Amino acid sequence: MFNFGQWTAAFNSWLMGLGTPEWLGITIECVIIAVLILLTYTVLALFYILYERKLCAWFQCRLGPMRVGPWGLLQVFADMFKILIKELISLKDTDRFLFKLAPYILITSSVVMLACLPWGNGLQIINWNIGIFFVLAVSSVGVLGILLAGWASNNKYTLIGAMRSGAQMVSYELSLGLSIITIIVLSGTMNINDIVLEQANGWFIFKGHIPAIIACIIYIIAATAETNRGPFDLPEAEHELTAGYHTEYSGIHFGFFYLAEYLNLFIVSGIASLMFLGGWMPLHIPGWDGFNAVMNWIPSIVWFIGKAFFISFVIIWFKWTFPRVRIDQMLAFEWKYLMPFSLANLLLMTLCVAFGWHF
């Protein structure tokens, strides 16, 4: 299978070959990576906005955006430019500094998470031994942005939105973490690249059978809540709180919240594909060498993005089918059902691994 690491290694040796000092070389590489990541971030977010709008239109017997560009493809670019040139309204009696800081905290945390994802064979920016743990830790920073936004806006709606968001994030992070730990028990490593390589002879959802499937379902539910998407979109429940924590934001500051929401959808889908569907690893079935060879023909980056889009599709499907839950129902669901269930599942997985009841 093609390893993207060849390209990066070639670039590195070319750069060093020019006689660049090491610190400058590393700096140049970092800058290039940063630019690439931000570009990917924007393009992906734009794609996701169109993706959701088209999907939701089809669920609702509509066509969705059709006018700007062929098949409405340029609509999102038009929207982005509009949002870039809109005025940033500053409000009376807000905490100016925190008000402006909040969107950056949110967007920074999601950019950092994006950098951790295994995009393809050899195509990974941060790779260290606590990779998945780092992702979880950074994802928790994002909620700080939401809380700050709600608090600093000095508005009752945003405050209620932020309050809900805090309760929701803290609760569902438990199930999210537990379902990931379940898979870590199976893989035996927290290194993202090693998790992918472990799945070379079968994705974890097949290798771990029952506990892995349960963990996958729990993960997708918790991830839906974690990204504030329907049916768990209480922090911004538009029919109750108009727009929740970002009611008072305008222009690109609102745009940051908006982009981060869509990117977080991609990131949780990416992590799901990493943990359960093999990340960039093609579908391999042990013993079927011909089949595996054919699967290897499909580039690894296509595998990863395809899986992530598929899981995002499921999460978008939830949003456009289910009504919204109420705050007490949502918390009861997590603490009374989801979390005990995840704990039991973790125990089951541990037993499976201990006794070798897995493939």
Added chain:
Amino acid sequence: MSDIKDIIVKVCPSATFEEADVLMVNVPEKDWYDFAKELKNNRELDFDVLTALVGMDWTETVGVVYYFTSTSHHWEMLSVKVVCENRDDAYIHSVSDLWKVANFQEREAYDLLGIKFINHPDMRRFFLRNDWVGHPLRKDYDADPKLNPIRLDDEVNEDDSRMYIEEGGKIVEKPCKVFKDDDYVVNIGPQHPSTHGVMRFRTAIDGEEVKKVDVVSGYIHRGIEKLCEDLTYPQILHFTDRMDYMSAHQNRHCLCMCIEKGLGLEVPRRAQVIRVMMDELMRISSHLLSFGCTAMDLGATTAFFYGFREREMVLDIFEKTCGARMSMNYNVIGGVIADLHPDFCKDVKHLIEIMPERLKEYHKVFSGNIIAKNRLKGVGILPKEDAVNYCITGPSGRGSNWSCDCRKKHPYSVYPELDFEEVLLDGCDSYSRYMVRMKEIEQSCKILAQLVDNIPEGDIRAQVPKIVKLPVGHWYQQVEASRGTFGVYIESDGGKNPYRVHFQSPCFNLVGVMDLCCRGNMIADLITIGAALDFVIPDIDR
């Protein structure tokens, strides 16, 4: 009727009687409150529903005309006229402690006629601004724009309310507060996605729990009743389409029937059948919208579009026959304005055919869902006694197991000949109200199926005099609109303009129970309750 008179004379010797379409009792103000208690509590009278409260200005005197209904005595109606002793300083005893529905109704009468109600707990204006000068429905009201200019400043929140109480034979004003000082008050509306119009709820919350809801209304009050007084009878018809625009046909049907009653006009049978069919189509369209909005308020946006898909078909039927999709202006005095479109029967049959299938689909996509059930069931409990006391008619009342369908209780037009059921559910919660609507769509389809092949030939309109003049007198007529019992009161002085028109809209009462239903529930439930009660704001702000 004579025995009722005997009982009334026994409990209130000073009462005199006036014959009209409904027996009217004249009661002096000083005896009114005691008589009201007898009306409510005396088992022989037992008038437990305050159907309408009409503030009146008879030039020399002002007063109130009440319409009562007794659910235990075959839905018999009775009207009571109470005249204030002093025109400039008008006081009447409040009955809001006996019939809770009177709370908002009396505030409306105070707002528009300046009648102060003694012992009313919260005597603020209801529609107009706090700084409004004068009371518009008074005949001597000065409409000079200098007195009430278009104000560009914000209205100050009126947290200070007042009560008028009797102390030692004198009436004194006692200040009271709407909210406590340490209440955390969130403003829901007037611009809010889920208030279904320009309505404002000042909500005191404790965390997520609602402690009190204060309804602030009047943002789109157009003064329809005042406008009517300067227009001729045919000219006032179109206002009804603009009150509850989801019951446009029923409302207009009601006003036409009231005028026809005054004229003693017989409406041709073809027109009557067409009117009833239009009423039922309107009801289907309204309930479909209600389904869609309930779903959307709960976050199920997709279901909203499914409801709208079928509603479009109903609107297409209206468009073909009436020429409009909203504000149809179809009923006129004596019949309907135009004959049916040739496609009408075909389209209606198609609608009846697909509806049962689609209702199943709605259940599958929305109300069968466990999340929707959890959000609707047990939320906004309104027991039957409260429904009666607050006069919550229509699907919301029937969701509290109160049999209040005007088509059955006061049959009008061709309804007595039709075979349909009054849908009653005893859940008393939002889910019951929602389900009543879904089942009423089936019943409306049943009515349409009975009529669609039996539309008689004949005139669509009776001969009506060129200038419509009603004789001196007053009439009250009600119909079952999509959201409850809609009533029209007309008082005529014999001229070509009505002397006073009052519209008794169901949504006015619906919004009155918001406080009762929401207390102790969550913020999200406030939206659910509002959606399930399904009030339409233009119907409140007439």
